[in-house]
């Protein structure tokens with residue numbers, strides 16, 4: 001049995017220790033917002049937070065999060081509504097097919113926690129997730145909008161905080 005906190009609730013799973021966390025989230029726990037893209041930690045589609053830090057969980061053994069706090073796209077708003085990054089994504093109509101977007105939002109929300117006002121250079125350096133639809137210009141705009149929302153209204157804590 002492996003225990004950890006998931007979106008603010010304690011969970012216990014009876015799975016092999018080496019099973020990738022992405023498999024456990026999607027297939028064992030039924031949270032399908034976190035996506036499978038490359039499976040080799042390159043594309044970012046599977047980005048989640050572990051203790052508030054962005055992580056790619058397609059290659060991460062579930063045992064690595066024992067006793068830790070995991071947040072997925074389903075929990076990013078902390079149960080209080082939309083996270084400012086989600087609101088900015090809607091305002092800027094970022095998604096095209098949408099497949100990469102949960103991972104993008106998780107990567108961006110983690111970035112804004114440590115870097116509240118990133119410039120374009122920092123964004124390009126920090127957000128290395130891949131979007132095959134090429135929504136990068138709208139992503140940049142939405143990151144600046146989310147930063148402004150968080151500056152004006154204060155950050156919405158997600159369930160890791």
Ligand code: FES
Pocket residue numbers: 035036037038039040041042043044045046047056057058059
């Ligand atoms: S599916 Fe995990 S980084 Fe691509």
Ligand code: FES
Pocket residue numbers: 095096097098099100101130131132133134135
């Ligand atoms: S919106 Fe389609 S892959 Fe990013």
